[in-house]
Amino acid sequence: MKAAVLYGPRVLKIEDRQVPSIGEREVLVRVKVTTICPTDLRKYTGHSTFKEPLVLGHEFSGVIEEVGEKVDFLEKGDRVTVLPFIFCDNCRYCRMGRHNLCLKLGGIGGAAELGVKLDGSFAEYVKVPAKNVYKLGRNMTYTEGSLIEPLxxxxxxxxxxxxxxxxxxxxxxxxxxxxxxxxxxxxxxxxxxxxxxxxxxxxxxxxxxxxxxxxxxxxxxxxxxxxxxxxxxxxxxxxxxxxxxxxxxxxxxxxxxxxxxxxxxxxxxxxxxxxxxxxxxxxxxxxxxxxxSFIYNREIFSRALEVAASGRVNLERLVTHRFPLNNIEKAFQVALSKEGLKIALTP
Ligand SMILES: [Zn+2]
Ligand SMILES: [Zn+2]
CATH class of the missing domain: 3.40.50.720 (NAD(P)-binding Rossmann-like Domain)
Incomplete structure (x- = not known):
């Protein structure tokens, strides 16, 4: 599969990688739309630290390609979006439902830097924990699905x-x-x-x-x-x-x-x-x-999804530019120039 890998400030390479293999409580998502966030830009320009080579991207939607053995609430073919933060579920804050304050907050695609780190969505496929996956409403587009995170x-x-x-x-x-x-x-x-x-x-x-x-x-x-x-x-x-x-x-x-x-x-x-x-x-x-105010807990993410499904927020209007994954460098330049609003990549 194609993946855009960040090695250091402004060193972004499109690579051919193995499609990730999933664990029993994970799912594999084929990315349909993924949008660029200021967090991605900060990593790209070197204004935020990250350690190993990393696939960025944490705002995305797609189709489930494969489901882990112990996952019984999702199926291949489901249209989904993903909550890109990994909560430990055991610290005092998680147990109080204040997941955004989690002591070991991890993330997908560099969304957070402490706990578990997983490669992100600037790739054709991404593997994610099943409990972070949310089905899109029947009438929702993939672009809307990608914007549940900022919503x-x-x-x-x-x-x-x-x-x-x-x-x-x-x-x-x-x-x-x-x-x-x-x-x-x-x-x-x-x-x-x-x-x-x-x-x-x-x-x-x-x-x-x-x-x-x-x-x-x-x-x-x-x-x-x-x-x-x-x-x-x-x-x-x-x-x-x-x-x-x-x-x-x-x-x-x-x-x-x-x-x-x-x-x-x-x-x-x-x-x-x-x-x-x-x-x-x-x-x-x-x-x-x-x-x-820092991100959201699980309740707020679910509510945002329902708001989007109601069609009362014009999410489509936010995307002003679309690029194929191969043109990710160009997409980042446009995002940095602040011309337009959200820049979408379609792997
Ligand atoms: Zn974001
Ligand atoms: Zn926690």
């Missing part, structure tokens, strides 16, 4: 924000995650949805996905627009979904335009790690909350 992470963010019907939401960053958050916030009953991004192209997508107000901070102050739109109260929820070191200053800025009782969600990681300096008084006197 689940976005949903986790809004659930951690404890969004209530009618509340005003500010989403900073209109990349694929921000756009999914717009759709989900709409579905969950948000009142006004305000979105900011430095790229006008992305603000156009934001409007298409359901933003009421868009802001380009190059031209307008986010603070001014938020205050104007909220009768000077500020937003109830601020999602910091841009990523990058700017997150540190955004956290302290967001305290100024978040309403009392509001929640600020640190949705993306900050690389390289950067300290934020915060005025604690708005947190104390205004009972504002600064909350983290």
């Amino acid at each position: 689940a992470a976005s949903l986790g963010g809004l659930l951690n924000a404890e969004l209530k019907p009618g509340e005003t939401v500010l989403i900073i960053g209109a990349g694929p995650m921000g756009l999914l958050q717009i759709s989900l916030a709409r579905m969950m009953g948000a009142g006004r949805i305000i979105v900011s991004d430095l790229l006008d192209e992305r603000l156009k997508y934001a409007e298409e996905f359901g933003a009421d107000v868009v802001i380009n901070p190059v031209r307008e102050s986010v603070y001014d627009v938020v205050m104007r739109e909220t009768r000077n109260y500020g937003v109830d929820v601020a999602m910091l979904s841009t990523g990058g070191t700017i997150m540190a200053s955004l956290a302290s800025e967001a305290l100024k335009f978040t309403a009392k009782g509001g929640r600020i969600v640190v949705f993306a990681g900050v690389w390289p790690p950067t300290n934020a300096s915060l005025d604690l008084n708005p947190i104390h006197y205004g009972e504002r909350k600064l909350v983290g």
Whole structure:
């Protein structure tokens, strides 16, 4: 089978490999669609560590080709997507259902680096633990199946924000995650949805996905627009979904335009790690909350799948480019250029 193997920063080789042989509780998936995630880009550019040669890719869908002996709930031919994190199921967090906080969080395709590591989906076939496999809804496309992973992470963010019907939401960053958050916030009953991004192209997508107000901070102050739109109260929820070191200053800025009782969600990681300096008084006197959100547990992944099956989020619209696996280098270049949204590979 063909597989794209990463040996080091920007050293990606298409190789001919043996189709993986599966264990009794594993299944073999023939990959149909797999999408590129910023995590893959970080590994590709050398901004994230990984040890041995690795096949990247953790957002994917496909068809089951082979089922392990002890797997009785899946069959050859099933159309599926895969939860790409490996939970130990034994630590305190796993036992409380908070799998995303697992002490030994492992992953498929470099999704996580501590526990079990398996090769990912930038290949024709991928072997995965059966308990991580989820069947697609009857009407779902493989592209939608590939995007359950980012949808689940976005949903986790809004659930951690404890969004209530009618509340005003500010989403900073209109990349694929921000756009999914717009759709989900709409579905969950948000009142006004305000979105900011430095790229006008992305603000156009934001409007298409359901933003009421868009802001380009190059031209307008986010603070001014938020205050104007909220009768000077500020937003109830601020999602910091841009990523990058700017997150540190955004956290302290967001305290100024978040309403009392509001929640600020640190949705993306900050690389390289950067300290934020915060005025604690708005947190104390205004009972504002600064909350983290990192991926999802099994419940949220299942819910994301059901949301997608309902057809109420336009996942197809997120994919702007498609490349065959052989052109993976080109696909990575397009993804790095930030032209378009999600880049899909079709092995
Ligand atoms: Zn991802
Ligand atoms: Zn665990």
